[in-house]
Amino acid sequence: MNFQLDTMSYKSHFRNIAASYKIIFTFLLVAITYISHVPVQLFVFVGVVVFLLCFAKIPILFLCRWLVVPSLFLLISMPALVIGVSQMSATDNDVLFPIITMKHWQFYISKTGLQFAYSIICRAISVFICVFALFITTPFNEILQALHKIGVPQVLLDVLVSMYRFIFIFFQYVAELNLVVASRLGNLTWKRKLHSVGLVVVQLFFKTFEKYKRMTFVVESRGFTDRFFYPEQREKKVPWTFVCSCICVITLLIGLEWWWRNS
Numbered sequence: 257m258n259f260q261l262d263t264m265s266y267k268s269h270f271r272n273i274a275a276s277y278k279i280i281f282t283f284l285l286v287a288i289t290y291i292s293h294v295p296v297q298l299f300v301f302v303g304v305v306v307f308l309l310c311f312a313k314i315p316i317l318f319l320c321r322w323l324v325v326p327s328l329f330l331l332i333s334m335p336a337l338v339i340g341v342s343q344m345s346a347t348d349n350d351v352l353f354p355i356i357t358m359k360h361w362q363f364y365i366s367k368t369g370l371q372f373a374y375s376i377i378c379r380a381i382s383v384f385i386c387v388f389a390l391f392i393t394t395p396f397n398e399i400l401q402a403l404h405k406i407g408v409p410q411v412l413l414d415v416l417v418s419m420y421r422f423i424f425i426f427f428q429y430v431a432e433l434n435l436v437v438a439s440r441l442g443n444l445t446w447k448r449k450l451h452s453v454g455l456v457v458v459q460l461f462f463k464t465f466e467k468y469k470r471m472t473f474v475v476e477s478r479g480f481t482d483r484f485f486y487p488e489q490r491e492k493k494v495p496w497t498f499v500c501s502c503i504c505v506i507t508l509l510i511g512l513e514w515w516w517r518n519s
Contacts (some may be wrong), residue, residue: 261391262395264318265392265394268392268394271395271398272493273494276405277499277502282386282387282390284502285505286383288509289383289386289509292516293516294375294379296516299509300382304382307389322388323384326381330376330381334373338366338370339369340365341363342361343361350366351366352364396420
């Protein structure tokens with residue numbers, strides 16, 4: 257998926273807009289989304305999805321595949337927020353329905369836990385879609401160059417480069433190992449699938465870290481001096497329509513949040 261993400265960012269209709277302006281707009285959008293209420297977060301999510309599908313021309317299946325990734329991590333963490341345990345007399349008002357009762361203690365689905373989990377899901381998905389929109393419309397090297405010009409510390413930029421490369425290596429080996437398992441009929445039954453998943457996970461991390469270690473040796477052998485250098489990019493003009501649209505969107509979101517807080 258990373259290769260498709262990189263390809264789409266280079267072919268994006270919005271690539272001609274200066275990356276620094278898109279980064280600033282994304283930062284403001286993420287900040288407003290993070291501190292706002294759930295209805296505003298859902299409004300941002302729907303608006304960005306419509307923008308990606310209708311204006312950026314992103315395939316809906318590709319977008320859904322990328323939304324699945326954070327959704328899985330969110331679902332895995334939900335039981336710790338939703339399930340509560342306490343004495344029966346102290347949880348009458350918070351119990352949605354009990355799961356297990358043992359003497360004076362019970363495991364239950366918490367009302368406040370569900371509300372808290374719902375707010376976390378809305379905030380996380382909305383913030384993710386804003387950052388994803390930046391990466392799908394701007395090549396990664398232009399983002400790094402813009403961050404370097406803005407004044408982001410060098411160590412953070414080096415960490416971003418290393419993480420981005422690591423993710424590329426990881427997904428490359430996922431595709432290769434999945435092809436190997438499918439070619440050897442490792443997905444015929446559920447028993448074989450579970451066995452194949454176990455083998456793939458072990459091999460995946462071994463091969464990923466081995467490849468990453470080799471890349472580190474190659475970089476050091478070519479005179480790496482503890483920092484990456486970013487070539488100067490051609491200056492791009494900023495259309496006034498983009499600036500006006502960003503101002504209108506930010507103003508609208510602030511107005512919606514203000515109206516929701518006072519209603």
